[in-house]
Amino acid sequence: MRQMTYNNNLDSVSAEGAVYYLFGATGDLARRKLFPALFSLYKEGKLSENFAVVGLARRPRTNEQFRADLYESIVEFCRYKADDAELWNQFAEHFVYMSLDINDVEGFRELSRLSEQLDAKYAIPGNRLFYLALAPSLFGPVSFNLRDGGLLESNGWHRVVIEKPFGYDLPSAQKLNEQINQVFKEEEIYRIDHYLGKEMVQNIQVIRFANAFFEPLWNNNHIANVQITLSETVGVEDRGGYYDKSGALRDMGQNHMLQMLTMIAMEPPSRLHGEDIRDEKVKVLRSLRNYTSSEDVRSKVVRGQYSEGSLRGKELPGYRQEESVNEESTTETYFAAKVFVDNFRWAGVPFYIRTGKRLPVKTTEVVIEFKSMPQNVLFAQRHDLAPNLLVIRVNPLEGIYIKVNAKTPGENNSVQPVAMEFCQSCQIGLNTPEAYERLIHDAARGDSTYFTRWDEVSQAWSFVDRIAQAWREEKSDLKHYPAGSWGPDAANQLLAEDGFHWWPVNGQEEDNVIWVSNSGK
Ligand SMILES: NC(=O)C1=CN([C@@H]2O[C@H](COP(=O)(O)OP(=O)(O)OC[C@H]3O[C@@H](n4cnc5c(N)ncnc54)[C@H](OP(=O)(O)O)[C@@H]3O)[C@@H](O)[C@H]2O)C=CC1
Numbered sequence: 469m470r471q472m473t474y475n476n477n478l479d480s481v482s483a484e485g486a487v488y489y490l491f492g493a494t495g496d497l498a499r500r501k502l503f504p505a506l507f508s509l510y511k512e513g514k515l516s517e518n519f520a521v522v523g524l525a526r527r528p529r530t531n532e533q534f535r536a537d538l539y540e541s542i543v544e545f546c547r548y549k550a551d552d553a554e555l556w557n558q559f560a561e562h563f564v565y566m567s568l569d570i571n572d573v574e575g576f577r578e579l580s581r582l583s584e585q586l587d588a589k590y591a592i593p594g595n596r597l598f599y600l601a602l603a604p605s606l607f608g609p610v611s612f613n614l615r616d617g618g619l620l621e622s623n624g625w626h627r628v629v630i631e632k633p634f635g636y637d638l639p640s641a642q643k644l645n646e647q648i649n650q651v652f653k654e655e656e657i658y659r660i661d662h663y664l665g666k667e668m669v670q671n672i673q674v675i676r677f678a679n680a681f682f683e684p685l686w687n688n689n690h691i692a693n694v695q696i697t698l699s700e701t702v703g704v705e706d707r708g709g710y711y712d713k714s715g716a717l718r719d720m721g722q723n724h725m726l727q728m729l730t731m732i733a734m735e736p737p738s739r740l741h742g743e744d745i746r747d748e749k750v751k752v753l754r755s756l757r758n759y760t761s762s763e764d765v766r767s768k769v770v771r772g773q774y775s776e777g778s779l780r781g782k783e784l785p786g787y788r789q790e791e792s793v794n795e796e797s798t799t800e801t802y803f804a805a806k807v808f809v810d811n812f813r814w815a816g817v818p819f820y821i822r823t824g825k826r827l828p829v830k831t832t833e834v835v836i837e838f839k840s841m842p843q844n845v846l847f848a849q850r851h852d853l854a855p856n857l858l859v860i861r862v863n864p865l866e867g868i869y870i871k872v873n874a875k876t877p878g879e880n881n882s883v884q885p886v887a888m889e890f891c892q893s894c895q896i897g898l899n900t901p902e903a904y905e906r907l908i909h910d911a912a913r914g915d916s917t918y919f920t921r922w923d924e925v926s927q928a929w930s931f932v933d934r935i936a937q938a939w940r941e942e943k944s945d946l947k948h949y950p951a952g953s954w955g956p957d958a959a960n961q962l963l964a965e966d967g968f969h970w971w972p973v974n975g976q977e978e979d980n981v982i983w984v985s986n987s988g989k
């Protein structure tokens with residue numbers, strides 16, 4: 469095994485301080501995720517005192533109003549309480565608001581002047597982090613105006629953090645990238661995929677590469693299939709307008725699901741450094757077997773849309789009745805796919821991936837199903853021995869469990885499945901850093917390991933585009949599933965035809981399993 473080292477010499481960088489420019493400061497993402505993340509970083513001393521945050525959007529706000537919005541967001545969404553008035557005032561004092569239209573370069577010139585004042589006030593050496601919580605159509609214009617307005621002329625570093633979706637398909641993503649590249653170098657661009665900031669997604673590397681009983685078995689000799697589930701109970705909420713153009717494939721598939729797949733499937737990097745890890749991840753994306761025809765897509769990819777139903781006793785409308793959704797929409801709110809990684813390690817191993825809205829539970833889990841032991845006469849089993857599983861729970865519970873076979877206590881040669889669980893969130897609480905905290909901190913430190921590089925994004929789009937193309941050609945295979953159900957039955961068939969089934973997720977395990985867990989189960 470090659471030597472791997474952690475790259476932990478970046479901590480000092482954020483201590484230099486920076487101005488954070490929050491474009492889209494009056495929007496939903498800022499309110500629910502970005503403000504709370506900044507407060508948590510401040511509470512933990514990760515922002516030090518030499519920083520400033522400039523909130524930017526068109527609608528007018530005074531600094532006082534902006535700070536009041538900030539406070540409300542933190543009370544509602546932050547994992548830390550804002551109950552220490554002195555600390556709160558100290559924090560809020562770093563925030564200012566400026567009304568600005570992205571298309572107006574004059575506003576950027578004024579922002580540049582404000583920035584110089586903030587640099588002087590907080591002893592910041594010109595470091596600038598531009599966070600674009602904006603619609604993708606504004607990424608190009610904002611980049612040009614940052615340059616033309618003089619924001620990139622300061623002495624320090626300049627980084628731009630870009631929200632997803634990065635385009636709608638490969639051509640639009642290419643166009644976006646060309647625009648941004650006219651202003652920023654690739655190493656200055658931090659494309660967010662917040663799943664990469666999740667504790668357990670980052671833990672995949674440690675579980676794989678730090679355990680002698682996983683890595684040697686991590687291949688097609690021993691693994692029967694891999695299952696990745698990202699299920700949500702929510703519908704489209706107030707994002708119907710965006711979602712109806714996007715759908716589950718673009719909203720979750722092109723990014724979060726394929727990124728998780730790469731973390732599971734990649735080869736060990738030579739070092740745990742950003743570029744080395746991303747080199748390995750992009751090789752996985754290049755190895756994805758492309759669907760050869762529309763027929764091929766239809767046989768391996770299932771799409772669904774939720775109709776009326778109920779969840780935990782609550783009646784729910786169908787997708788087509790949601791606000792800002794076309795009444796005849798054929799947008800998928802669910803998809804499941806059988807994917808192959810055509811390389812030496814994974815040849816022949818199916819990766820089953822599924823995601824959907826209005827499913828029965830909110831969970832993200834990865835199941836590694838190992839090949840079964842050969843059936844033999846040693847055990848008095850009436851049924852096949854259950855395969856060993858490694859389950860990685862990403863959220864809301866965080867942890868892992870392994871399922872093994874053991875002797876049924878007191879009975880001769882009878883076999884009993886036992887699940888041994890390390891519930892990380894039960895052990896240390898749910899107070900682990902949220903994904904956005906981790907990622908904002910990483911961007912400020914110049915660590916782009918858990919951001920997506922352009923070659924990854926483009927490769928993922930070219931894979932997804934083939935599916936979208938087949939769906940455009942033929943719409944009749946869209947299946948409707950009742951809200952609150954596990955999606956179309958065709959998704960079960962996808963596995964059944966290979967002799968597999970989806971493993972239960974989120975604590976809905978089978979009755980006959982003995983649990984050994986630190987969760988008190
Ligand atoms: N919300 C979420 O949970 C997630 C969002 N994202 C992505 O993050 C981005 C932002 O999403 P979200 O916050 O939900 O969107 P919102 O629609 O809630 O907010 C958009 C923001 O952009 C500002 N804005 C729009 N046009 C202009 C303009 N011409 N000049 C200056 N500011 C402008 C708006 O302010 P104003 O109207 O005052 O100008 C507002 O602050 C999107 O790309 C989205 O896909 C990604 C993952 C999750």
Ligand SMILES: O=C1O[C@H](COP(=O)(O)O)[C@@H](O)[C@H](O)[C@H]1O
Binds near residue numbers: 700719720832863
């Ligand atoms: O990016 C997105 O992710 C969320 C789900 O994120 P999670 O961290 O709560 O699992 C999803 O609801 C949203 O549609 C999508 O845009």
